[in-house]
Amino acid sequence: MPLYDTNSIKIYNTLSGEKEVFEPITKGHIGMYVCGPTVYSNVHLGNVRTFMSFDMIFRYFKHLGYKVRYVRNITDAGHLENDDDVGEDKITKKARLEAIEPMEIVQRYTVDFHNVLRTFNFLPPSIEPTATGHIIEQIELIQDIIDNGFAYIKNGSVYFDVHKYNTSNEYGILSKRKLEDLIHNTRTLDGQSDKINPQDFALWKKAEPSHIMRWPSPWSDGFPGWHLECTAMSTKYLGDFFDIHGGGMDLKFPHHECEIAQNKAAKGQDPVKYWMHANMLELNGSRMSKSTGNYINPAELLSGKNDIMSKGYSPSVIRFFMMQASYKSVLDLTDEGLQAAEKGFNRLMDAIELLDTLKTDNTSTFNVIEWKQKCYAAMNDDFNTPILIAHLFESVKFINQLKDGSATLSTDDLKILKETISVFVFEVLGLVNVKKEASGIDKLTGAVEILINLRKEARVNKDFALSDKIRDELLEAGIQLQDGKEGTTFTTN
RNA sequence: GGUGUCGUGGCCGAGUGGCUAGGCUUGGGUCUGCAAAACCUACUACAGCGGUUCGAAUCCGCUCGACACCUCCA
Numbered sequence: 001m002p003l004y005d006t007n008s009i010k011i012y013n014t015l016s017g018e019k020e021v022f023e024p025i026t027k028g029h030i031g032m033y034v035c036g037p038t039v040y041s042n043v044h045l046g047n048v049r050t051f052m053s054f055d056m057i058f059r060y061f062k063h064l065g066y067k068v069r070y071v072r073n074i075t076d077a078g079h080l081e082n083d084d085d086v087g088e089d090k091i092t093k094k095a096r097l098e099a100i101e102p103m104e105i106v107q108r109y110t111v112d113f114h115n116v117l118r119t120f121n122f123l124p125p126s127i128e129p130t131a132t133g134h135i136i137e138q139i140e141l142i143q144d145i146i147d148n149g150f151a152y153i154k155n156g157s158v159y160f161d162v163h164k165y166n167t168s169n170e171y172g173i174l175s176k177r178k179l180e181d182l183i184h185n186t187r188t189l190d191g192q193s194d195k196i197n198p199q200d201f202a203l204w205k206k207a208e209p210s211h212i213m214r215w216p217s218p219w220s221d222g223f224p225g226w227h228l229e230c231t232a233m234s235t236k237y238l239g240d241f242f243d244i245h246g247g248g249m250d251l252k253f254p255h256h257e258c259e260i261a262q263n264k265a266a267k268g269q270d271p272v273k274y275w276m277h278a279n280m281l282e283l284n285g286s287r288m289s290k291s292t293g294n295y296i297n298p299a300e301l302l303s304g305k306n307d308i309m310s311k312g313y314s315p316s317v318i319r320f321f322m323m324q325a326s327y328k329s330v331l332d333l334t335d336e337g338l339q340a341a342e343k344g345f346n347r348l349m350d351a352i353e354l355l356d357t358l359k360t361d362n363t364s365t366f367n368v369i370e371w372k373q374k375c376y377a378a379m380n381d382d383f384n385t386p387i388l389i390a391h392l393f394e395s396v397k398f399i400n401q402l403k404d405g406s407a408t409l410s411t412d413d414l415k416i417l418k419e420t421i422s423v424f425v426f427e428v429l430g431l432v433n434v435k436k437e438a439s440g441i442d443k444l445t446g447a448v449e450i451l452i453n454l455r456k457e458a459r460v461n462k463d464f465a466l467s468d469k470i471r472d473e474l475l476e477a478g479i480q481l482q483d484g485k486e487g488t489t490f491t492t493n
Numbered sequence: 494g495g496u497g498u499c500g501u502g503g504c505c506g507a508g509u510g511g512c513u514a515g516g517c518u519u520g521g522g523u524c525u526g527c528a529a530a531a532c533c534u535a536c537u538a539c540a541g542c543g544g545u546u547c548g549a550a551u552c553c554g555c556u557c558g559a560c561a562c563c564u565c566c567a
Contacts, residue, residue: 035567043567050567090565172496175562181495182563226565248567249498255566279498280561287560324516325506330499330560337505340517347516350530386507390515400531404524464526475529482530491530 002028002065009064009380011244012328014252014275015174019382024243025273030061030068031238033272035230035247035255036128038075039109040091043116045298045333046281046288050248052319052430053278053327053383055122057246059428060379062123070125071237073230074113076106077131077213077223092212102213106132116298120315121430127237131229135215138224138232141266142203142217150265154194156206156220160261162199169264171199174275175253201258203228227258235263235271245272249279281322282332283308296333309335313342316431320345323385323429344393349433350491351396352425354403355418361408366398368413372420379428388424395421403484444492448479452488455481 009022024030034054037047051072061068076091095102131138142158145151150165151158162171166179182199202225207214214221234242240263247256256275263271280287288295296308304312313321321341325331371391378387395417401407409417425431451470458467471481474490482489 037567038565047567053567175496177496177563250562250566253496253562254564278567280567282560285559321505328498329506332505334505336517340505342517344516347530384507386515390507393515397532404532406532459526462526468527471528480529483525483528484531489530 004028004064004066007064007376007380010382011274011276012382013273014277015272017176020274022274024066025241028065028067030066030244031242032058032061032068032070032244032246033230033234033238033242034070034072034125034245035251036073036075037113038090039106039113040094041109042297042299043109043113044288045296045301046248048116048120048298049281049322049331050246050278051117051122052120052322054246054276055430056323056327056385056428057276057383058123058125059430060383063423063427069127069238071127071129071234072125073233074106074110074128074130075229076103076110077135077229095212103132119298119302120319121432123430129233129237131224131233132213134229134232134236135224137236138228139204139215139217141228141232141262142219142224144266145203145262148265148268150261151203152196153219156222157194157202158204158219158225159195159200160203160225160258160265161196162201162261163197165261165265169261171261172253172257174257174260177253177257201225201227201254203262227255227262230255231259231262231266231271234259235267240267241269241271241273243272244274244276246276246278249277252277278327279330282330284334285332309338313338314434316434317342317345319429319431320348320389323431324389326386327383345431346491348392348396348425351399352421352433353491354399355414355421358399358402358409358414360411360414362410363408364410364413365407366395366409366413368409368416368420371395372416375420375424379424385429388429392421392424448474448490452481452490456488 010019011022012018013020032054034051036051037043054070054072058068058070091102091105095105142151145160146153146158151160162179165171171177171179172182179199183197204217204219204222204224206220206222211223213223215223234245245256245259260270260272263269282288283294283296286294296306300306301309301318302312302315304310317338318341321333321338322331324341324344371394375388375391378384378391381387398407399417402409426433451474455467455470458464458470474481478492480491482491
C-alpha cells in the first residue's frame with residue numbers, strides 16, 4: 001500500500017484562499033508545473049528559495065509514492081520588457097549590450113542556473129522545457145484564442161481581449177482583482193498603443209527590424225507574448241487540466257491570472273486544480289534590489305565574498321535556514337539568522353552521527369511511532385517544514401539523552417528512528433551532511449584518535465597543560481573534543 | 494490611490510478560540526581536573542484600541558506600521 005493512501009495532504013490553494021484536502025486528478029499521479037527562471041542573468045537568490053520550496057514539495061510527493069511529473073520551464077525567449085510598442089525582448093537587449101548571440105546568453109545563464117541548483121542539492125524536474133522550443137505550440141494556442149473570439153490582430157501583433165473575456169469569464173479570479181478597479185488604476189502609457197484597452201496583453205508581438213529573436217507566424221515575423229509559454233508548455237506536458245501550478249507570489253498577477261484567461265479562452269476550461277505561491281525572500285528587512293545595493297547572489301552567499309554577511313554559509317545551512325520558515329511566509333535573510341541556523345543544523349547533524357553508536361535496550365522511553373506520525377502530520381499540513389524541524393529537534397534531544405544514558409530505546413524503535421530521520425532530513429528536506437561528505441574523514445578519525453589517546457595519557461598523568469593544549473589547538477583547527485562517560489568523541493565544524 | 498499578505502518573547506520563526514512550538518541567545522544547575530558538548534531548569538510573547546465569547550495571540554471592527562503586487566521580477 002503506497003504511503004499516499006494513509007497520508008492526506010492539505011494544500012493552501014490561492015484560488016480558494018483556503019487549505020484544501022489534496023486529491024489528485026488521476027489517482028497516484030501528480031502533474032506539477034512551476035514557472036522557471038528567465039535566463040538572462042545569474043539566478044536570483046529569491047528564485048532559489050521559490051524553487052527550493054517546490055523541490056521540497058516534489059520530494060515529499062515522491063516519498064509518499066506518487067508518480068510525479070514535475071515540469072519547470074526555462075524562459076529563454078525573454079519577455080517583453082514593456083507592455084507597449086517600444087517593448088524590447090530582455091534577452092535581445094542584454095545580448096546587444098554584450099555583443100554576443102542571444103542563445104549564448106541563454107546558454108551561459110542556464111548553465112549557471114543548473115550549477116546553483118546542483119549546489120543546493122535540488123532534484124532535477126521531470127521535464128525542463130524551453131520557450132524557444134515551443135514556438136509552434138504557442139502559435140497554435142494563439143490561433144485557438146483568435147478562433148474563439150478572444151483576441152484581435154493589429155499591425156501584425158495579436159492581443160488578448162481582456163474586456164471581452166470578462167463578459168463571459170471572471171478576469172481576476174486568482175488575484176482577487178476586479179476589472180473595473182484595474183481600469184481605474186492602469187497607468188496611461190506613453191506613445192501610441194495597438195491595444196484596444198490598456199488591460200489587454202500581447203499574445204504575439206511583431207518584431208522591430210533590429211530585433212534579433214524572431215520567428216515567422218501567420219501574423220508577422222515576431223515573438224510570443226510573455227504569458228503564453230507557460231500555458232503552452234504546461235498543457236502540452238500535463239494536459240488541459242492538471243493538479244498543481246506553482247510559482248513566486250509576484251507572478252500571481254498578472255502572469256498566472258493571464259494563464260488562466262488564456263487557457264479558458266483557448267480550451268474552455270480552468271487549467272489548474274491547486275495554485276500554490278511561494279513567498280518572497282528579503283535581505284535585512286527589505287526586498288533585494290541590485291540598484292539599491294541590498295543584494296546578494298547565491299555564489300556570494302556561499303563564498304562569503306560580500307559586504308553583507310560575516311562569512312560564507314554551506315548550501316545545507318542555507319537550505320536548513322529556508323526550511324525553518326513556511327514557504328508561504330516572507331523570509332528575512334540575515335547574518336544573525338544564518339548563524340543561528342548553522343548552529344542548529346550542526347546540532348542536528350551531530351545527533352544523526354550518534355545514531356550509529358547508540359546502544360539499545362529492551363524497552364523505549366520515547367514513543368517513536370507517535371513521533372513519526374507527528375512528522376508526517378506536519379508535512380501533511382501544507383508542507384509545514386518548521387513544525388517538522390521542531391519534531392526533528394525533539395528526536396535530537398532524545399538521541400543525546402540516549403548517549404548520556406538517561407533514556408533507553410529498543411532495537412526495533414532505533415531502526416524506525418533511523419529510517420524516519422533519514423527520510424525527513426535527507427530525502428524530504430534535501431539536506432546533506434557535509435561532514436560525512438568530506439573526503440578523507442576516515443583518515444582524519446584515525447589521526448584524531450591518536451591525539452585523543454595522547455591527551456588521555458596526559459590527563460592520567462595530571463599534565464593538564466599538555467591535555468588542554470591538545471584540546472584547544474584541535475578546536476582551533478575545527479575539531480571539537482567532547483568528553484563523555486564512555487570516553488572522548490569529536491565533531492568537526 | 495487600489496488589491497493582497499502580515500505585525501508573536503533579546504533575535505529568527507510556528508501556531509490560530511481554552512492545553513509547552515522549535516532554533517539561536519541569556520541566567521541557574523548536573524557532568525568535568527577546568528572547560529566544551531550534552532542534559533535538566535529558568536525567563537513566557539502575541540502592534541494599539543474597542544467588540545463578540547464563560548474564555549481570544551487566535552473571530553469581528555477601527556487605528557498605526559511593514560511587505561508584496563498593480564510596471565520586468567520567484
